[in-house]
Amino acid sequence: MSELFDLVLLTLLILTALAVARARNLAGAAILFSAYSLTLCVLWQHRGAPDVALTEAAVGAGVTTLLFLVVIARTSR
Protein backbone atom coordinates (compact mmCIF):
# COMPACT_ATOMS: atom_id res chain seq x y z
CA MET A 1 0.00 0.00 0.00
CA SER A 2 2.77 2.39 1.01
CA GLU A 3 4.75 1.45 -2.08
CA LEU A 4 1.69 1.99 -4.25
CA PHE A 5 1.23 5.49 -2.79
CA ASP A 6 4.86 6.29 -3.59
CA LEU A 7 4.41 4.95 -7.10
CA VAL A 8 1.34 7.13 -7.70
CA LEU A 9 3.17 10.20 -6.40
CA LEU A 10 6.27 9.48 -8.49
CA THR A 11 4.11 9.08 -11.61
CA LEU A 12 2.39 12.37 -10.82
CA LEU A 13 5.82 13.95 -10.28
CA ILE A 14 7.04 12.87 -13.72
CA LEU A 15 3.79 13.98 -15.35
CA THR A 16 3.92 17.45 -13.76
CA ALA A 17 7.60 17.78 -14.73
CA LEU A 18 6.74 16.96 -18.36
CA ALA A 19 3.80 19.37 -18.20
CA VAL A 20 6.13 22.15 -16.99
CA ALA A 21 8.52 21.47 -19.86
CA ARG A 22 5.71 21.45 -22.43
CA ALA A 23 3.73 24.43 -21.11
CA ARG A 24 3.41 27.28 -23.62
CA ASN A 25 2.32 29.87 -21.07
CA LEU A 26 5.06 31.00 -18.66
CA ALA A 27 2.70 31.77 -15.77
CA GLY A 28 1.04 28.41 -16.29
CA ALA A 29 4.45 26.73 -16.19
CA ALA A 30 5.20 28.49 -12.88
CA ILE A 31 1.93 27.22 -11.37
CA LEU A 32 2.59 23.70 -12.67
CA PHE A 33 6.05 23.87 -11.13
CA SER A 34 4.39 24.73 -7.84
CA ALA A 35 2.21 21.61 -8.22
CA TYR A 36 5.40 19.63 -8.87
CA SER A 37 6.89 20.99 -5.63
CA LEU A 38 3.77 20.13 -3.64
CA THR A 39 3.80 16.57 -4.99
CA LEU A 40 7.46 16.26 -4.07
CA CYS A 41 6.63 17.71 -0.64
CA VAL A 42 4.03 14.98 0.02
CA LEU A 43 6.55 12.40 -1.19
CA TRP A 44 9.24 13.67 1.22
CA GLN A 45 6.77 13.62 4.08
CA HIS A 46 5.67 10.08 3.20
CA ARG A 47 9.30 8.96 3.02
CA GLY A 48 9.83 10.21 6.57
CA ALA A 49 11.66 13.49 5.93
CA PRO A 50 9.35 16.16 7.42
CA ASP A 51 12.12 18.78 7.56
CA VAL A 52 12.78 18.50 3.84
CA ALA A 53 9.04 18.40 3.14
CA LEU A 54 8.54 21.67 5.02
CA THR A 55 11.40 23.29 3.12
CA GLU A 56 10.03 22.03 -0.20
CA ALA A 57 6.59 23.45 0.57
CA ALA A 58 7.83 26.82 1.83
CA VAL A 59 10.68 27.43 -0.61
CA GLY A 60 9.76 25.31 -3.64
CA ALA A 61 6.02 25.80 -3.77
CA GLY A 62 5.90 29.18 -2.03
CA VAL A 63 8.73 31.67 -2.48
CA THR A 64 10.11 30.36 -5.79
CA THR A 65 6.69 30.30 -7.46
CA LEU A 66 5.89 33.80 -6.26
CA LEU A 67 9.29 35.10 -7.43
CA PHE A 68 8.73 33.47 -10.84
CA LEU A 69 5.30 35.12 -11.08
CA VAL A 70 6.73 38.52 -10.13
CA VAL A 71 9.49 38.25 -12.73
CA ILE A 72 7.05 37.06 -15.43
CA ALA A 73 4.68 39.94 -14.62
CA ARG A 74 7.59 42.44 -14.84
CA THR A 75 9.08 41.14 -18.10
CA SER A 76 6.24 40.03 -20.37
CA ARG A 77 4.65 43.39 -21.05
Next chain:
Amino acid sequence: MSPRLAAAFVTGLALPMIAAMAALPRHGSPDQPIHTHVAREYIESGPEVGNLVTAVLLDYRGMDTFGEVVVIFAALMAVLVLGGRREPATAPDVPPSPIVAFIVRLLTPFIALFGFHVILTGHEAPGGGLQGAAVLGGLVLLNGLVFGPEHARKLLPTRLLPSLQGAGPLAFLAAGMVGGIVTGFALGYPAHLPLLHEAMVVGVEVGIGIGGALIFSRIYLALEGG
Protein backbone atom coordinates in the same frame (compact mmCIF):
# COMPACT_ATOMS: atom_id res chain seq x y z
CA MET B 1 22.77 20.89 -30.56
CA SER B 2 20.31 18.80 -32.52
CA PRO B 3 17.45 17.23 -30.56
CA ARG B 4 18.65 13.72 -31.43
CA LEU B 5 22.16 14.46 -30.15
CA ALA B 6 20.72 16.00 -26.99
CA ALA B 7 18.52 12.95 -26.40
CA ALA B 8 21.52 10.64 -26.89
CA PHE B 9 23.59 12.77 -24.50
CA VAL B 10 20.90 12.73 -21.80
CA THR B 11 20.38 8.98 -22.20
CA GLY B 12 24.11 8.40 -21.99
CA LEU B 13 24.20 10.37 -18.73
CA ALA B 14 21.05 8.81 -17.31
CA LEU B 15 21.87 5.14 -17.91
CA PRO B 16 24.93 4.96 -15.62
CA MET B 17 23.03 6.97 -12.97
CA ILE B 18 20.07 4.57 -13.09
CA ALA B 19 22.46 1.61 -13.00
CA ALA B 20 24.18 3.10 -9.94
CA MET B 21 20.80 3.73 -8.27
CA ALA B 22 19.83 0.09 -8.85
CA ALA B 23 23.04 -1.03 -7.15
CA LEU B 24 22.33 1.04 -4.01
CA PRO B 25 21.12 -0.80 -0.90
CA ARG B 26 17.36 -0.91 -0.60
CA HIS B 27 15.82 2.22 0.97
CA GLY B 28 15.44 1.74 4.71
CA SER B 29 17.39 -1.50 4.75
CA PRO B 30 18.79 -1.87 8.28
CA ASP B 31 22.16 -3.35 7.27
CA GLN B 32 23.46 -0.48 5.17
CA PRO B 33 26.40 1.46 6.67
CA ILE B 34 24.43 4.63 7.36
CA HIS B 35 22.16 2.73 9.74
CA THR B 36 24.82 0.53 11.33
CA HIS B 37 27.39 3.27 12.01
CA VAL B 38 26.53 6.86 11.16
CA ALA B 39 22.95 7.21 12.35
CA ARG B 40 23.59 5.30 15.59
CA GLU B 41 26.56 7.51 16.42
CA TYR B 42 24.45 10.66 15.92
CA ILE B 43 21.51 9.31 17.92
CA GLU B 44 23.53 7.91 20.82
CA SER B 45 26.12 10.63 21.36
CA GLY B 46 24.20 13.48 19.71
CA PRO B 47 23.59 16.80 21.42
CA GLU B 48 20.56 17.53 23.56
CA VAL B 49 18.38 18.97 20.81
CA GLY B 50 14.96 17.45 20.18
CA ASN B 51 15.11 17.52 16.41
CA LEU B 52 18.06 15.49 15.18
CA VAL B 53 18.04 17.22 11.78
CA THR B 54 18.57 20.59 13.48
CA ALA B 55 21.28 19.04 15.64
CA VAL B 56 23.17 17.85 12.56
CA LEU B 57 22.65 21.15 10.73
CA LEU B 58 23.69 23.44 13.57
CA ASP B 59 26.21 21.27 15.39
CA TYR B 60 27.99 18.63 13.28
CA ARG B 61 27.67 20.73 10.13
CA GLY B 62 27.58 24.14 11.77
CA MET B 63 30.24 25.55 9.45
CA ASP B 64 28.29 24.37 6.35
CA THR B 65 25.10 25.98 7.62
CA PHE B 66 26.98 29.19 8.40
CA GLY B 67 28.20 29.22 4.80
CA GLU B 68 24.68 28.67 3.50
CA VAL B 69 23.36 31.59 5.57
CA VAL B 70 26.11 33.79 4.14
CA VAL B 71 25.22 32.62 0.62
CA ILE B 72 21.61 33.79 1.06
CA PHE B 73 22.90 37.13 2.31
CA ALA B 74 25.28 37.33 -0.68
CA ALA B 75 22.33 36.66 -3.03
CA LEU B 76 20.60 39.76 -1.67
CA MET B 77 23.79 41.81 -2.10
CA ALA B 78 24.05 40.64 -5.72
CA VAL B 79 20.44 41.56 -6.47
CA LEU B 80 20.86 45.00 -4.86
CA VAL B 81 24.10 45.67 -6.78
CA LEU B 82 22.53 44.66 -10.10
CA GLY B 83 19.57 46.89 -9.31
CA GLY B 84 15.98 46.35 -10.20
CA ARG B 85 13.64 48.29 -12.43
CA ARG B 86 14.47 51.95 -12.62
CA GLU B 87 10.92 53.27 -12.43
CA PRO B 88 9.27 52.14 -9.19
CA ALA B 89 6.13 50.06 -9.59
CA THR B 90 2.94 51.33 -8.01
CA ALA B 91 -0.31 49.52 -7.30
CA PRO B 92 -1.16 46.69 -9.73
CA ASP B 93 -2.83 47.78 -12.97
CA VAL B 94 -5.67 45.37 -12.39
CA PRO B 95 -7.34 45.60 -8.96
CA PRO B 96 -7.21 42.27 -7.10
CA SER B 97 -10.25 40.04 -7.28
CA PRO B 98 -12.34 40.55 -4.12
CA ILE B 99 -12.20 36.83 -3.39
CA VAL B 100 -8.39 36.67 -3.62
CA ALA B 101 -8.04 39.89 -1.61
CA PHE B 102 -10.36 38.59 1.12
CA ILE B 103 -8.58 35.20 1.35
CA VAL B 104 -5.14 36.82 1.52
CA ARG B 105 -6.29 39.30 4.20
CA LEU B 106 -7.90 36.48 6.17
CA LEU B 107 -4.88 34.16 5.99
CA THR B 108 -2.11 36.75 6.56
CA PRO B 109 -2.13 36.63 10.40
CA PHE B 110 -2.33 32.84 10.45
CA ILE B 111 0.54 32.41 7.97
CA ALA B 112 2.62 34.89 10.01
CA LEU B 113 1.87 32.96 13.22
CA PHE B 114 2.81 29.69 11.53
CA GLY B 115 6.06 31.22 10.28
CA PHE B 116 7.10 32.31 13.78
CA HIS B 117 5.99 28.94 15.15
CA VAL B 118 8.20 27.10 12.64
CA ILE B 119 11.17 29.35 13.52
CA LEU B 120 10.79 29.03 17.28
CA THR B 121 10.10 25.28 17.46
CA GLY B 122 12.69 24.34 14.84
CA HIS B 123 15.04 22.76 17.40
CA GLU B 124 12.34 20.46 18.81
CA ALA B 125 10.14 19.71 15.79
CA PRO B 126 10.47 19.71 12.01
CA GLY B 127 11.18 23.21 10.78
CA GLY B 128 13.73 25.85 11.61
CA GLY B 129 15.02 29.24 10.63
CA LEU B 130 15.13 28.91 6.86
CA GLN B 131 11.73 27.23 6.58
CA GLY B 132 10.12 29.88 8.77
CA ALA B 133 11.93 32.57 6.79
CA ALA B 134 10.48 31.17 3.56
CA VAL B 135 6.98 31.14 5.08
CA LEU B 136 7.27 34.76 6.27
CA GLY B 137 9.00 35.91 3.07
CA GLY B 138 6.37 34.14 0.98
CA LEU B 139 3.70 35.97 2.97
CA VAL B 140 5.24 39.35 2.09
CA LEU B 141 5.54 38.31 -1.58
CA LEU B 142 1.93 37.12 -1.61
CA ASN B 143 0.72 40.45 -0.24
CA GLY B 144 2.89 42.32 -2.73
CA LEU B 145 1.61 40.27 -5.63
CA VAL B 146 -2.04 40.85 -4.70
CA PHE B 147 -2.02 44.40 -3.29
CA GLY B 148 1.11 45.89 -4.87
CA PRO B 149 4.67 46.37 -3.59
CA GLU B 150 3.78 49.48 -1.58
CA HIS B 151 1.48 47.38 0.59
CA ALA B 152 4.17 44.72 1.01
CA ARG B 153 6.67 47.40 2.09
CA LYS B 154 4.30 48.44 4.91
CA LEU B 155 4.58 44.94 6.40
CA LEU B 156 8.34 45.37 6.90
CA PRO B 157 10.10 47.27 9.72
CA THR B 158 11.35 50.22 7.65
CA ARG B 159 13.82 51.71 10.11
CA LEU B 160 15.33 48.42 11.27
CA LEU B 161 15.37 46.82 7.81
CA PRO B 162 19.00 47.58 6.83
CA SER B 163 20.46 46.25 10.08
CA LEU B 164 18.11 43.26 10.41
CA GLN B 165 18.93 41.96 6.92
CA GLY B 166 22.22 40.65 8.20
CA ALA B 167 20.62 39.04 11.26
CA GLY B 168 21.29 35.48 10.04
CA PRO B 169 25.07 35.64 9.63
CA LEU B 170 25.40 37.95 12.65
CA ALA B 171 23.43 35.65 14.98
CA PHE B 172 25.46 32.69 13.74
CA LEU B 173 28.70 34.59 14.30
CA ALA B 174 27.62 35.62 17.80
CA ALA B 175 26.67 32.05 18.72
CA GLY B 176 29.94 30.80 17.25
CA MET B 177 31.95 33.26 19.34
CA VAL B 178 30.01 32.49 22.52
CA GLY B 179 30.59 28.81 21.83
CA GLY B 180 34.26 29.52 21.22
CA ILE B 181 34.63 31.30 24.56
CA VAL B 182 32.71 28.68 26.55
CA THR B 183 33.91 25.44 24.94
CA GLY B 184 37.15 26.45 23.24
CA PHE B 185 35.87 25.54 19.76
CA ALA B 186 34.31 28.02 17.36
CA LEU B 187 30.65 27.06 16.83
CA GLY B 188 30.93 24.58 19.70
CA TYR B 189 27.85 24.11 21.84
CA PRO B 190 28.23 23.72 25.60
CA ALA B 191 26.60 20.36 26.40
CA HIS B 192 27.09 20.95 30.14
CA LEU B 193 25.09 24.21 30.09
CA PRO B 194 21.70 23.18 28.66
CA LEU B 195 20.12 26.61 29.10
CA LEU B 196 22.91 28.42 27.24
CA HIS B 197 22.91 25.69 24.60
CA GLU B 198 19.17 26.15 24.04
CA ALA B 199 19.53 29.94 23.98
CA MET B 200 22.28 29.71 21.34
CA VAL B 201 20.29 27.34 19.12
CA VAL B 202 17.10 29.42 19.37
CA GLY B 203 19.10 32.61 18.83
CA VAL B 204 20.63 31.25 15.63
CA GLU B 205 17.24 30.03 14.40
CA VAL B 206 15.57 33.38 15.13
CA GLY B 207 18.42 35.24 13.43
CA ILE B 208 18.21 33.07 10.32
CA GLY B 209 14.41 33.28 10.37
CA ILE B 210 14.03 37.05 10.70
CA GLY B 211 17.05 37.87 8.54
CA GLY B 212 16.04 35.34 5.87
CA ALA B 213 12.45 36.58 5.73
CA LEU B 214 13.68 40.16 5.24
CA ILE B 215 16.16 39.01 2.58
CA PHE B 216 13.41 37.24 0.61
CA SER B 217 11.19 40.32 0.92
CA ARG B 218 13.99 42.69 -0.04
CA ILE B 219 14.86 40.67 -3.17
CA TYR B 220 11.20 40.93 -4.16
CA LEU B 221 11.12 44.69 -3.54
CA ALA B 222 14.35 45.13 -5.52
CA LEU B 223 12.75 43.34 -8.47
CA GLU B 224 9.81 45.73 -8.18
CA GLY B 225 12.10 48.76 -8.33
CA GLY B 226 12.29 49.54 -4.60
